[in-house]
Amino acid sequence: MIEIKNLKKVFDHNVVALEKFNLRIEDGQFIALLGPSGCGKSTTLNCLAGLLDPTEGTILFDGKDVTKTVPKDRNIGMVFQSYALYPHLSVLDNIAFPLKQKGVAKQERYMKARDVANKLQINHLLDRKPAQLSGGQQQRVALCRAIVKEPKILLLDEPMSNLDARLKIEIREVIKSIQQDLGVTTILVTHDQEEAMALADKIAILDGGEIQQYNTPDILYECPNNLFVANFMGNPPMNFIHATMLDSTHFSIGGIKLKCAMKLDTDLSGKQIKLGIRSHLMSFVFEKDEDHPLSMQVRIVENLGKELLVYGTVGNDGLRISYPDKSRYGLLKALAKDKGYVYLELGRRYNVFEILGGRNCVLF
Numbered sequence: 001m002i003e004i005k006n007l008k009k010v011f012d013h014n015v016v017a018l019e020k021f022n023l024r025i026e027d028g029q030f031i032a033l034l035g036p037s038g039c040g041k042s043t044t045l046n047c048l049a050g051l052l053d054p055t056e057g058t059i060l061f062d063g064k065d066v067t068k069t070v071p072k073d074r075n076i077g078m079v080f081q082s083y084a085l086y087p088h089l090s091v092l093d094n095i096a097f098p099l100k101q102k103g104v105a106k107q108e109r110y111m112k113a114r115d116v117a118n119k120l121q122i123n124h125l126l127d128r129k130p131a132q133l134s135g136g137q138q139q140r141v142a143l144c145r146a147i148v149k150e151p152k153i154l155l156l157d158e159p160m161s162n163l164d165a166r167l168k169i170e171i172r173e174v175i176k177s178i179q180q181d182l183g184v185t186t187i188l189v190t191h192d193q194e195e196a197m198a199l200a201d202k203i204a205i206l207d208g209g210e211i212q213q214y215n216t217p218d219i220l221y222e223c224p225n226n227l228f229v230a231n232f233m234g235n236p237p238m239n240f241i242h243a244t245m246l247d248s249t250h251f252s253i254g255g256i257k258l259k260c261a262m263k264l265d266t267d268l269s270g271k272q273i274k275l276g277i278r279s280h281l282m283s284f285v286f287e288k289d290e291d292h293p294l295s296m297q298v299r300i301v302e303n304l305g306k307e308l309l310v311y312g313t314v315g316n317d318g319l320r321i322s323y324p325d326k327s328r329y330g331l332l333k334a335l336a337k338d339k340g341y342v343y344l345e346l347g348r349r350y351n352v353f354e355i356l357g358g359r360n361c362v363l364f
């Protein structure tokens with residue numbers, strides 16, 4: 001198990017990269033550190049690898065304090081965005097390099113290198129130099145080099161960001177499958193929420209050097225702690241509608257009083273809120289009635305093949321709604337052209353964020 005306790009990292013000129021950083025990772029788990037540029041993802045990874053000294057805090061591997069341990073004694077395999085292969089060495093020697101450093105005999109290290117190259121399907125490239133490889137092939141070599149010494153922990157720092165869309169998917173599959181086969185505890189740094197959702201058992205979302213939420217992709221997607229997490233997760237992004245809480249169980253949107261379907265953990269009476277609703281969890285009807293008093297002006301309709309995506313506005317808020325009944329495409333296109341209205345069905349599962357502070361007040 002990996003435990004990071006109260007980690008703090010301050011760089012020169014008082015740049016606080018990490019603060020009050022706590023994380024627990026069980027053996028064999030695949031974790032993603034997700035967040036915008038500069039939020040402290042790489043700093044966390046480099047502290048775990050021993051490439052950076054934390055200013056405060058402790059890192060434990062299986063209960064043993066490794067905070068001051070040098071990188072080579074941490075039993076870690078690392079893959080970087082830039083591949084970082086040795087240009088003058090062949091692919092075989094690049095892969096075998098960590099074993100050479102450990103003093104493993106030539107025959108054995110080549111045997112192991114060939115073995116992992118076989119797993120990642122690059123055994124036909126072993127005599128080439130890195131410059132003679134494509135980006136995807138170079139990243140496979142870097143992955144082989146990271147796993148050849150059978151590390152206890154695999155650290156991946158944006159390993160797919162230099163690859164085109166097709167190669168990204170290919171390397172994503174390779175990473176998932178070797179992680180499953182080896183069962184190695186893996187930590188991926190990424191700013192791509194889709195990549196994190198696709199790969200990780202649990203995701204830690206970071207902002208400004210602090211963890212905003214650490215949980216499974218499903219929980220982050222459905223029950224975000226705050227507006228930051230809600231904004232970061234999911235495509236299409238979550239819909240937000242400004243409203244005012246009238247009492248503990250009702251809110252108003254543009255003067256229309258509606259019952260809140262969610263139980264809240266605090267009384268927000270009189271406060272400004274944002275309702276956060278996933279595009280597939282809300283809908284609309286075409287005729288106004290007493291259950292559907294809230295209108296949305298239709299702006300654009302996209303046909304996505306399996307469903308329609310309807311763009312509209314409520315006050316100043318732009319919404320996107322997934323609409324499965326494609327037989328209504330013509331009608332919705334006509335409404336969009338005439339800037340006509342539909343009537344919202346907010347659904348039974350949404351989030352209620354305080355505007356001030358952005359906390360999600362729903363009792364899940």
Ligand code: ATP
Pocket residue numbers: 011012015016017035036037038039040041042043044191
């Ligand atoms: P990116 O996605 O852009 O790689 P990141 O989330 O990995 O970003 P870090 O590289 O961990 O972010 O940086 C966190 C903060 O620490 C940033 O404000 C960055 O400018 C700062 N920082 C990182 N390395 C150094 C350094 N060597 N000296 C000074 N400040 C640094």
